[in-house]
Amino acid sequence: MRYTVDTDKAYQMIRDSGGKIFYVEYWKKDGSRRRMTARIGVTKGVNGEGLKFSPKAYELACVFDMDKRAWRMINLDAIIRLRVNKYELTVTEEVAVQTGGRK
DSSP, rough: EEEEEEEHHHHHHTTTTTTEEEEEEOOTSSSSEEEEEEEEETTTTSSSOSSOOGGGTTTTEEEEETTTTTTEEEGGGGEEEEEEEEEEEEEEEHHHHHHSSSO
């Protein structure tokens, strides 16, 4: 099933994935496109100290990249496509305007 959503709904879908693997495609800060298979809730490499800031306050989501085996931050405003829990989500055009007109 394909749906068009805003960034808040995309973030909610990532949080509600419950640690299941999902696919995300987004614009990196340098302008290149990244495609990633990721998940949340991974405890590998976590030392219990936590982050020094709240990623959500900066419109970021902290995920574990399954291919690179490393932690990554996803800019929620730059998400293009998201596949999670059998849903394929496309982020609205408003996001492309916020990220410099890229689609």
